Amino acid sequence: MTTAPLAPLDQELFNRQADAIAEAGKYVAGHGWTPATSSNFSARLDDSRIAVTISGRDKGRLGREDIMVVDYQGQPVGSQHRPSAETLLHTQIYQRFPEAQAILHTHSRQQSVASRFYAAEGVVRFEGWELQKAITGHTTHESVIEVPVLPNSQYMPELMAQVDAWLDAGKPLHAYLISGHGIYTWGRSMQETLRHLEAFEFLLGCELDLRRLSP
Numbered sequence: 598m599t600t601a602p603l604a605p606l607d608q609e610l611f612n613r614q615a616d617a618i619a620e621a622g623k624y625v626a627g628h629g630w631t632p633a634t635s636s637n638f639s640a641r642l643d644d645s646r647i648a649v650t651i652s653g654r655d656k657g658r659l660g661r662e663d664i665m666v667v668d669y670q671g672q673p674v675g676s677q678h679r680p681s682a683e684t685l686l687h688t689q690i691y692q693r694f695p696e697a698q699a700i701l702h703t704h705s706r707q708q709s710v711a712s713r714f715y716a717a718e719g720v721v722r723f724e725g726w727e728l729q730k731a732i733t734g735h736t737t738h739e740s741v742i743e744v745p746v747l748p749n750s751q752y753m754p755e756l757m758a759q760v761d762a763w764l765d766a767g768k769p770l771h772a773y774l775i776s777g778h779g780i781y782t783w784g785r786s787m788q789e790t791l792r793h794l795e796a797f798e799f800l801l802g803c804e805l806d807l808r809r810l811s812p
């Protein structure tokens with residue numbers, strides 16, 4: 598079987614997306630959400646490729662040279678580098694959410710603690726918080742936003758199967774937590790993705806504080 602060659606990469610588009618990834622990385626690392634080279638970020642390039650962070654790089658000090666191109670099977674395109682160990686989670690999100698243009702995965706302390714705390718329930722349920730309106734499609738604090746908590750695995754297809762199961766059950770999905778690990782969220786632009794990430798970080802803090810303060 599022969600595969601059709603990919604159209605030439607738009608280098609200016611890559612540069613723009615890589616710069617947006619690097620800028621977002623600096624911002625989220627500045628909040629302490631990417632300790633010890635953790636986290637990974639990506640942006641859609643076209644219908645056959647995405648830009649994703651190279652594995653193991655310091656996500657707060659990214660430049661264009663720390664970002665590479667992969668296809669939707671997670672295979673490097675024009676690079677000898679190793680893409681993020683979690684690249685397949687990114688390509689899955691782009692395939693399941695055609696509107697998604699950028700993805701941020703971070704490992705804040707709060708995300709990590711909340712993911713363990715809610716692991717048994719398998720979900721964090723947000724209701725009654727005004728900041729829920731920062732999540733696209735939510736216009737009232739009265740809506741309910743459910744963020745699933747997936748058991749961690751080093752085997753990406755196992756995590757992907759859990760995401761597929763949630764979506765195939767027809768449940769809305771804006772983000773998911775991986776237990777003891779971190780959060781994935783996405784948006785129609787890097788700006789929207791950052792807003793979602795900040796909102797979920799804030800909402801997780803509120804839920805944890807409520808639990809701490811409740812008798």
Ligand SMILES: CSCCC(=O)C(=O)COP(=O)(O)O
Binds near residue numbers: 633
């Ligand atoms: C040091 S964190 C462990 C790996 C991880 O969860 C992560 O987010 C970073 O992995 P990458 O391969 O994308 O650098």
Ligand SMILES: [Zn+2]
Binds near residue numbers: 637683702
């Ligand atoms: Zn991770």
